[in-house]
Amino acid sequence: MRISVITLGCSKNLVDSERLMRQLQAAGHHVTHDSAAGADTVFINTCGFIDAAKEESIETILSLVAAKQRGEIRRVYVLGCLSQRYRHALQDELPEVDGFFGVDDWERLLAVVGGTPQPKLFARRVQTTPRHYAWLKIAEGCNRQCAYCAIPLIRGRYRSTPVEQLLVEAKLLAAHGVKELLITAQDTTSYGLDLYGRHRLPELLHALADINGIEWIRLHYAYPAQFPPALLAELRDNPRLCKYLDIPLQHISDKVLKNMRRGINSAQTRALLAGIRNTIPDIALRTTLIVGHPGEDEAAFAELLQFVEEMRFERLGVFRYSEEDGTFAAQRLPDNIPEEEKQQRHDAVMSLQSGIARTINHGMVGRRLRVLIDRREDGRYVARTEFDSPEVDNEVLIPATEPLRPGQFRYVEIISAEEYDLWGTLIPEG
Numbered sequence: 001m002r003i004s005v006i007t008l009g010c011s012k013n014l015v016d017s018e019r020l021m022r023q024l025q026a027a028g029h030h031v032t033h034d035s036a037a038g039a040d041t042v043f044i045n046t047c048g049f050i051d052a053a054k055e056e057s058i059e060t061i062l063s064l065v066a067a068k069q070r071g072e073i074r075r076v077y078v079l080g081c082l083s084q085r086y087r088h089a090l091q092d093e094l095p096e097v098d099g100f101f102g103v104d105d106w107e108r109l110l111a112v113v114g115g116t117p118q119p120k121l122f123a124r125r126v127q128t129t130p131r132h133y134a135w136l137k138i139a140e141g142c143n144r145q146c147a148y149c150a151i152p153l154i155r156g157r158y159r160s161t162p163v164e165q166l167l168v169e170a171k172l173l174a175a176h177g178v179k180e181l182l183i184t185a186q187d188t189t190s191y192g193l194d195l196y197g198r199h200r201l202p203e204l205l206h207a208l209a210d211i212n213g214i215e216w217i218r219l220h221y222a223y224p225a226q227f228p229p230a231l232l233a234e235l236r237d238n239p240r241l242c243k244y245l246d247i248p249l250q251h252i253s254d255k256v257l258k259n260m261r262r263g264i265n266s267a268q269t270r271a272l273l274a275g276i277r278n279t280i281p282d283i284a285l286r287t288t289l290i291v292g293h294p295g296e297d298e299a300a301f302a303e304l305l306q307f308v309e310e311m312r313f314e315r316l317g318v319f320r321y322s323e324e325d326g327t328f329a330a331q332r333l334p335d336n337i338p339e340e341e342k343q344q345r346h347d348a349v350m351s352l353q354s355g356i357a358r359t360i361n362h363g364m365v366g367r368r369l370r371v372l373i374d375r376r377e378d379g380r381y382v383a384r385t386e387f388d389s390p391e392v393d394n395e396v397l398i399p400a401t402e403p404l405r406p407g408q409f410r411y412v413e414i415i416s417a418e419e420y421d422l423w424g425t426l427i428p429e430g
Helices: 013-028 051-069 079-093 104-113 151-155 164-174 201-209 229-237 252-259 266-279 298-311 328-332 338-362
Strands: 002-007 030-033 041-046 075-080 133-137 180-184 216-219 239-246 285-291 315-320 368-377 382-386 395-399 411-419 423-425
Touching: 002 013, 002 328, 013 030, 013 041, 013 075, 013 104, 013 133, 013 180, 041 051, 051 075, 051 079, 051 239, 051 252, 075 079, 075 328, 079 151, 104 411, 133 164, 151 338, 164 201, 201 216, 201 229, 229 266, 252 298, 285 298, 298 338, 315 338, 338 411, 395 411
Parallel strands: 002 030, 002 041, 041 075, 133 180, 180 216, 216 239, 239 285, 285 315, 395 423
Antiparallel strands: 368 382, 368 411, 382 395, 411 423
């Protein structure tokens, strides 16, 4: 068959899709990613995290069902988080779909295209990112009890992938040209607790950094509660670990944090951030916040704005609270903040962050930084510093004065700055 796998949602979904694509190849099929053109069968790996993601998943399913009805494709299968949560309802509403599968239905899923799971291939993937960087998912599921989050209901309890298996996977990626590993899980902070009885994230990162060919390792989704102190020393001392930390804080008001069931309070959050900044002064911190969560009155929101102003995060994203079926918040906390108010609060935080980001970027002018070339576009090169993750953070734009290739490292001098981009010129080598 000619099969297309379309991925929606997060980096963790993308890794699942890449593994599925390798299994489909092993079953003898021709596989493409994110385009149904030329395919006779389409797998849609859906997201079910928040309302906007669910809407995107439904719209994608409907568009491909329509393509099937026009005779452009023969079969449509739906898998992933949305299918895991709402399979029975989706089956009733969308009988045109040929099959629905949950997040772990590998055997059933592959059976519909004449394959069987090949365990020896689970460390191998069809890489869909540019060749020089790849996501490495180190765990599945989550044990946290955040009031607003449905991930534990969808993905189950936390399950760390053994260190040995991750090292095999990372070595295979490096052998295929990957230079930057993007570490992901629903909660990277908890890595190892279930398998080894203790935090093993610092040890894992140290071992990954020893792999030949890997030059950058970037850590995402570090949960702030029970943050392992040894992690900071490893981030500070290991030259292959990017001075970058994605640490979703969600709020700063004690009242809201308690309602969110985050397991950390305002004072502890501030102490953690102070410890990070003191240990690694040049680190870039990325965080996400939720506005409009039940209990966020005007005083709590004002406290959040003040926190953003004080902390001056290098990177920041904001979500509007959406009530998710089956969660603690949906069952116990009334969603009584109007959507218009949520949007206004979202816009207020992003407006504040916009000015902070502009000031931080202008402070980069004159610095000489090592960058990784991602691509050539519109007559210039697009690159990133160690302070920037692909697709969500700043980019460095470089005039194409000499030939460069994606995956190449060079030094640049930053000559100007915009709100979310930097301009740089190449520093001659040698």
